[in-house]
Amino acid sequence: xxxxxxxxIYDIAREHEDVFxxxxxxxxxxxxxFKEEMPDRFFxxxxxxxxxxxxxxxxxxxxxTVYVNTIATFLTRRxxxxxxxxxxxxxxxxxxVGNGGGMVYAxxxxxxxxxxxxxxxxxxxxxxxxxxxxxxxxxxxxxxTVDWEGPIYIRLGKGYDPVVSKPELGFTLxxxxxxxxxxxxxxxxxxxxxxxxxxxxxxxxxxxxxxxxMHSPTIKPFDDELLLSxxxxxxxxxxxxxxxxxxxxxxxxxxxxxxxxRTSLPAFRKVGIPDVFTENYGSQKELMRxxxxxxxxxxxxxxxxxx
Amino acid sequence: MxxxxxxxxxxxxxxxxxxxxxxxxxxxxxxxxxRVLYDDIMRFDPENPQWEARDRFILSKGHGCLAQYAMxxxxxxxxxxxxxxxxxxxxxxxxxxxxxxxxxxxxSTGSLGHGLSIGVGFALAARHAGRDNRVFVVMGDxxxxxxxxWEAAMSASKNRLDNLVAMVDYNKQQSYGTTTxxxxxxxxxxxxxxxxxxCVEVDGHDVDALREVLSSVPAEKGRPTAIIxxxxxxxxIPFIERDLTWHHRTKLSDELYNSLIEAVS
Ligand SMILES: Cc1ncc(C[n+]2csc(CCOP(=O)(O)OP(=O)(O)O)c2C)c(N)n1
Numbered sequence: 001x002x003x004x005x006x007x008x009i010y011d012i013a014r015e016h017e018d019v020f021x022x023x024x025x026x027x028x029x030x031x032x033x034f035k036e037e038m039p040d041r042f043f044x045x046x047x048x049x050x051x052x053x054x055x056x057x058x059x060x061x062x063x064x065t066v067y068v069n070t071i072a073t074f075l076t077r078r079x080x081x082x083x084x085x086x087x088x089x090x091x092x093x094x095x096x097v098g099n100g101g102g103m104v105y106a107x108x109x110x111x112x113x114x115x116x117x118x119x120x121x122x123x124x125x126x127x128x129x130x131x132x133x134x135x136x137x138x139x140x141x142x143x144x145t146v147d148w149e150g151p152i153y154i155r156l157g158k159g160y161d162p163v164v165s166k167p168e169l170g171f172t173l174x175x176x177x178x179x180x181x182x183x184x185x186x187x188x189x190x191x192x193x194x195x196x197x198x199x200x201x202x203x204x205x206x207x208x209x210x211x212x213x214m215h216s217p218t219i220k221p222f223d224d225e226l227l228l229s230x231x232x233x234x235x236x237x238x239x240x241x242x243x244x245x246x247x248x249x250x251x252x253x254x255x256x257x258x259x260x261x262r263t264s265l266p267a268f269r270k271v272g273i274p275d276v277f278t279e280n281y282g283s284q285k286e287l288m289r290x291x292x293x294x295x296x297x298x299x300x301x302x303x304x305x306x307x
Numbered sequence: 308m309x310x311x312x313x314x315x316x317x318x319x320x321x322x323x324x325x326x327x328x329x330x331x332x333x334x335x336x337x338x339x340x341x342r343v344l345y346d347d348i349m350r351f352d353p354e355n356p357q358w359e360a361r362d363r364f365i366l367s368k369g370h371g372c373l374a375q376y377a378m379x380x381x382x383x384x385x386x387x388x389x390x391x392x393x394x395x396x397x398x399x400x401x402x403x404x405x406x407x408x409x410x411x412x413x414x415s416t417g418s419l420g421h422g423l424s425i426g427v428g429f430a431l432a433a434r435h436a437g438r439d440n441r442v443f444v445v446m447g448d449x450x451x452x453x454x455x456x457w458e459a460a461m462s463a464s465k466n467r468l469d470n471l472v473a474m475v476d477y478n479k480q481q482s483y484g485t486t487t488x489x490x491x492x493x494x495x496x497x498x499x500x501x502x503x504x505x506c507v508e509v510d511g512h513d514v515d516a517l518r519e520v521l522s523s524v525p526a527e528k529g530r531p532t533a534i535i536x537x538x539x540x541x542x543x544i545p546f547i548e549r550d551l552t553w554h555h556r557t558k559l560s561d562e563l564y565n566s567l568i569e570a571v572s
Contacts, residue, residue, distance in 0.1 A: 025449055025452070025482045025483050025489055026482065026483050027554070028483060028551035028552060030483065044483050044484070046481075046490030047419050047449050047450060048452045048453055048454060048490070073418070074418065077418075078420075107326065107328055108401065108402035109415075110405070110415070110417075111369070111403050111417030111418040112417060281395060281396060281398055281402070282395060282397075286396050287396075
């Protein structure tokens with residue numbers, strides 16, 4: 001997914017002269033082709049996230065579209081004020097590309113686990129927040145970042161995730177995707193949590209429970225309309241995210257349901273990371289299972305909820 | 308390179324292999340710095356890691372933790388079993404060191420540019436309590452790109468913290484490239500001096516030279532000390548020295564593992 005995203009940035013830059021790339025201190029040889037062909041629009045400015053964001057804002061105020069890339073935790077936490085003020089207050093077209101969203105960097109511990117990135121980015125006025133589920137969805141999404149007004153936070157998954165998105169369902173920035181039909185419960189996914197939701201829906205089907213899936217790569221603005229239509233008549237709604245249960249997709253879903261004014265609401269439970277710094281290392285997969293975010297865990301939550 | 312430096316390196320490679328990943332080259336450049344601090348300079352008690360009068364050590368470039376882990380095992384802060392669970396689900400040693408999990412680790416690091424400020428806090432607290440313990444903070448050169456390092460430096464010097472020692476592992480490389488390519492630090496020693504530090508430079512792989520410099524801190528009464536350690540990223544394993552693909556590695560094959568071990572035998 002990361003590779004696809006960077007390739008897209010390269011393609012976009014070749015087509016659009018106003019597109020710049022700014023990195024902090026990325027991996028050796030990152031976007032070497034970009035640097036070689038368009039050296040005047042490629043910057044690697046060091047481990048200085050606050051400065052990098054301010055610099056990108058300045059370029060954007062001068063009419064450039066700027067793609068900034070580094071590890072998700074440092075891109076969201078280490079320069080939050082610059083993001084809020086320089087990017088969001090000025091509402092400039094800077095695209096923040098965060099590597100390793102969620103628990104991708106599990107073995108590296110809490111400094112590298114981006115578990116509240118969606119919440120803090122979502123809280124900022126003018127910020128758009130997107131988490132694609134696989135490389136192909138990424139490829140459909142990226143061209144839409146060129147002309148989008150204001151800043152975008154793009155959360156990247158691990159890479160080499162199995163492709164589960166469906167080209168026929170398309171991708172529209174700001175819109176949800178009705179991924180799977182079902183009449184009993186509604187699962188809502190963003191980013192790679194779609195994988196777990198698919199597994200859960202299969203497991204639930206074996207138990208005679210028909211689960212619909214709304215995939216919501218765009219978390220902000222959230223597609224309330226699609227949610228409410230898909231939630232119509234189901235017994236339970238379960239949003240699933242590789243993120244703290246505070247302030248992310250789950251809260252967007254819950255708020256939309258409550259604000260709908262409907263008198264009878266479905267049962268509701270958020271699946272995600274509890275309000276703690278993760279105590280364990282291991283792999284992303286192990287942690288997903290630990291927090292009940294794999295297919296089995298999600299299915300269990302659903303069964304408990306509708307029992 | 309003497310036996311001890313080689314043995315520590317060997318252990319680091321073993322630990323990395325058990326964890327299946329690690330920042331090997333960044334840790335290799337730290338070995339002598341960490342070794343001299345623990346062997347000859349710092350005051351601590353592995354039986355009582357919370358001993359109030361201990362010297363404080365912060366590995367601000369937390370990704371170099373393999374060097375510290377090998378040392379903590381060597382000194383008996385942690386066990387062989389702990390080391391064998393590097394990066395494992397239930398282990399206490401992660402890819403970056405965490406306080407309250409690992410005895411002997413004073414601050415959780417891994418987000419660069421935090422250690423010196425925490426060190427200023429430790430040094431102020433020591434002075435306030437009338438304790439004579441010292442605070443050693445080890446940073447990367449790339450880490451010194453962070454503005455917060457220089458905010459901390461100004462504060463350390465304003466507060467005349469001569470119980471604080473900032474050490475830089477100046478291996479002239481960071482993640483993407485050389486420090487001159489990414490963000491040049493030079494004139495580096497002059498920068499530290501301009502920020503109010505007494506600054507000395509040393510060969511960061513020369514154990515005797517390190518001992519000498521570290522034995523005479525503070526380099527100047529009333530000022531914090533900066534020690535610029537000239538090092539080589541990946542030091543000790545010829546085929547990884549200065550090779551940036553070794554900044555962080557996963558999936559170490561048995562063959563590679565054997566050649567790493569061989570290089571330090
Ligand atoms: C705030 C922050 N930004 C980015 C990173 C990612 N990162 C980890 S190590 C590293 C390079 C560090 O270079 P340096 O300090 O020179 O240490 P070296 O590995 O070269 O010894 C980077 C950019 C980080 N850990 N923290």
